[in-house]
Amino acid sequence: MGKIYSLNPSDYKLLEEVGFGASATVYRAIYLPSNEEVAVKCLDLDRCGSNLDDIRREAQTMTLIDHPNIIKAYCSFVVDCNLWVVMPFMAEGSCLHLMKIAYPEGFEESAIGSILKETLKALEYLHRHGHIHRDVKAGNILMDSNGEVKLADFGVSACLFDRGDRQRSRNTFVGTPCWMAPEVLQPGTGYDFKADIWSFGITALELAHGHAPFSKYPPMKVLLMTIQNAPPGLDYDRDKKFSKSFKEMVAMCLVKDQTKRPTAEKLLKHPFFKNAKPPDLSVKKLFADLPPLWKRVKDLQVKDAAQLALKKMPSAEQEAISQSEYQRGVSAWNFDVEDLKFQASLLQEEDEIQEIKEEEDSVKYHTNHKVASSSVVKQEATGNNSSRGNLFGNDVIVVESQTKKGKVSDSDLFETNNQVNTGVKSGSRADLTPPVIEKDVAQAKTRTQVARARQTQSGPLIPGAVLSHSQSERARNLERYEIENQQLAEKVQQVRRQPSFSGPLNLPNRASGNSLSAPIKSSGGFKDSLEDKTKTNLVQIKGRFSVTSENVDLVKDIPLCSASRRNSQQGSPLRKSASVGNWIFDSKQMPNSQPVKEIGNSNVPASVLMPQLQNLFQQTSIQQDLIMNLLSSLQLVEIENAPQNGKLPPLPRSENNGSAELVVSERERMLLTKISELQARMISLTDELTAEKVKYTQLQQQLHAVSGLEDDGDR
Numbered sequence: 001m002g003k004i005y006s007l008n009p010s011d012y013k014l015l016e017e018v019g020f021g022a023s024a025t026v027y028r029a030i031y032l033p034s035n036e037e038v039a040v041k042c043l044d045l046d047r048c049g050s051n052l053d054d055i056r057r058e059a060q061t062m063t064l065i066d067h068p069n070i071i072k073a074y075c076s077f078v079v080d081c082n083l084w085v086v087m088p089f090m091a092e093g094s095c096l097h098l099m100k101i102a103y104p105e106g107f108e109e110s111a112i113g114s115i116l117k118e119t120l121k122a123l124e125y126l127h128r129h130g131h132i133h134r135d136v137k138a139g140n141i142l143m144d145s146n147g148e149v150k151l152a153d154f155g156v157s158a159c160l161f162d163r164g165d166r167q168r169s170r171n172t173f174v175g176t177p178c179w180m181a182p183e184v185l186q187p188g189t190g191y192d193f194k195a196d197i198w199s200f201g202i203t204a205l206e207l208a209h210g211h212a213p214f215s216k217y218p219p220m221k222v223l224l225m226t227i228q229n230a231p232p233g234l235d236y237d238r239d240k241k242f243s244k245s246f247k248e249m250v251a252m253c254l255v256k257d258q259t260k261r262p263t264a265e266k267l268l269k270h271p272f273f274k275n276a277k278p279p280d281l282s283v284k285k286l287f288a289d290l291p292p293l294w295k296r297v298k299d300l301q302v303k304d305a306a307q308l309a310l311k312k313m314p315s316a317e318q319e320a321i322s323q324s325e326y327q328r329g330v331s332a333w334n335f336d337v338e339d340l341k342f343q344a345s346l347l348q349e350e351d352e353i354q355e356i357k358e359e360e361d362s363v364k365y366h367t368n369h370k371v372a373s374s375s376v377v378k379q380e381a382t383g384n385n386s387s388r389g390n391l392f393g394n395d396v397i398v399v400e401s402q403t404k405k406g407k408v409s410d411s412d413l414f415e416t417n418n419q420v421n422t423g424v425k426s427g428s429r430a431d432l433t434p435p436v437i438e439k440d441v442a443q444a445k446t447r448t449q450v451a452r453a454r455q456t457q458s459g460p461l462i463p464g465a466v467l468s469h470s471q472s473e474r475a476r477n478l479e480r481y482e483i484e485n486q487q488l489a490e491k492v493q494q495v496r497r498q499p500s501f502s503g504p505l506n507l508p509n510r511a512s513g514n515s516l517s518a519p520i521k522s523s524g525g526f527k528d529s530l531e532d533k534t535k536t537n538l539v540q541i542k543g544r545f546s547v548t549s550e551n552v553d554l555v556k557d558i559p560l561c562s563a564s565r566r567n568s569q570q571g572s573p574l575r576k577s578a579s580v581g582n583w584i585f586d587s588k589q590m591p592n593s594q595p596v597k598e599i600g601n602s603n604v605p606a607s608v609l610m611p612q613l614q615n616l617f618q619q620t621s622i623q624q625d626l627i628m629n630l631l632s633s634l635q636l637v638e639i640e641n642a643p644q645n646g647k648l649p650p651l652p653r654s655e656n657n658g659s660a661e662l663v664v665s666e667r668e669r670m671l672l673t674k675i676s677e678l679q680a681r682m683i684s685l686t687d688e689l690t691a692e693k694v695k696y697t698q699l700q701q702q703l704h705a706v707s708g709l710e711d712d713g714d715r
């Protein structure tokens, strides 16, 4: 039978702040009846909004959990508008804090092995009991001064313990994007406890490098990179200092196919963990000579405040406007992945890297620590796709594909408070709070307000999300949203304006800005797709033809021969190479068009298809003109070379008849060769013309079909 802790807040003396999460502030405290050091996590219920159920569950779960590597809650109760969760005090704080303070490049392998092994034991226990933690990361791995390691924070996992059915595969997720498994980021695919194994693998990388992979990127990009890129891992060159078995273990966790990831139980049998040292040998030494936890936390807060002040400078704010929502405003997303893919594909990587560099010093700290990044975000349910509720912290992301919860009303809040409050004298919530606590809570509130103020720099990307901002804040956000939309629209326009040619001779480019589908490249990143369009004017290659994108109209407007002449004199865009083919021509004003195949496969309205088909028509007729011109030029050449009036051109005079005959036959042979060459070219051009005619007819049929559909629609 465990020790009983009082539910009376006056029995707890709150001391220094030792942690600050998205939804809570954690204090070192003394449990006065036994003079015991404990930690009290004060969850701000105001900040939690409709997430109250989760909080209650977190507290409940924490009291039920019984494992040496999982933080257990001694008890929990409501004080004022906070939920207090009393738990063991972990004197060395989280791995994240420790890295930030003393190990920015990450820990050494032996310490990592021990920390991860203890964490994995915790996961094995949770999974065995049907729970998914869903927020495994260095910030949630706590250490005690004896080297003990415990997994904390059930703010997210708690919501699994609802509805009695203990769903093992879900379609909603709240978490931190860098650590989120690809299947979690793709709404509707469903995921299970293997998502924790992915996060565990990411945590391994985080402990090895001092930061999670992709942590310098904006969350939206992290999301895309996680889905599209090859899984991150320990590099064989860069990470030479790490053992093969560590690298192998990480690679096993970071497999995109969740079914191929090992279970926690199986992973524990990996040689990397078999050889792991006991934590008191490898972990304990990590904090030798470091100041006490609260001092470290304070230092970090000072640094954070300085960064915040920097950010508040007008110029910085100005700079932040356009990209801030992109880069940090992910407090409450209920997003459309396709839409994000499209938006992200418009981001120029160089710009991003520049901005990321600027942000890295100031924001990464916030992002990783979530210090002062908290904010209240009340997301209202919209239609069937009601939001999951609120989320906190700029690095937290929500993916949802199914309606799970409705709004939580004030009455719910009160009711739940009462439920949690069992054991607390009724009607005395405020009275129970001793002055020292009020002071602390007031401090916590001040922080909350600061955090809220910060929220003005972030916000939803999707208009459906509603923030609990003041009216003016909302107006500002709306304005910002509009500006951004406008910028986005301009970017889209720009990309759309990039010439991209299709039509019969085109090599379709999937990443084309004109593509009706999301212009995403499989793994090469976005830069390539943009570069592809800008770096070269070459838009078509087929057979002997290469078409550039500066002025295709020239082909139509300038008679071929004169054009070729001019070209040879002035280096005009229309160039003729050694053979009749190899024409390179331009097409600045060429309207955009869509590869027929893509159009055919896309489910797009006729209003979009029509201009595309018209463009194709135009291009086809240009190409027909070109072929006709070539044919006529061939005919001209033939006429020039042909015997005049049915006679061969006069032969050079020669006194020697024998040699004259030789010259004649030589000339005949040359003419015959020339004729057969021309005939061959005629045949190939006729073939091309026929092929073009077939395509033309097909297009005509398609156009008729589309206009027929449109007419039907109009009627």
Ligand SMILES: Nc1ncnc2c1ncn2[C@@H]1O[C@H](COP(=O)(O)OP(=O)(O)OP(=O)(O)O)[C@@H](O)[C@H]1O
Pocket: 018, 019, 020, 021, 022, 023, 024, 025, 026, 039, 041, 071, 087, 088, 089, 090, 091, 093, 094, 097, 139, 140, 142, 152, 153, 154, 155, 370, 393
């Ligand atoms: N029992 C404890 N002993 C010492 N420090 C703790 C304890 N619990 C939490 N902390 C510190 O407080 C920080 C925030 O705690 P916690 O992660 O539980 O808050 P949260 O709001 O749920 O965080 P998150 O933003 O990850 O959801 C931790 O990262 C850790 O540094």
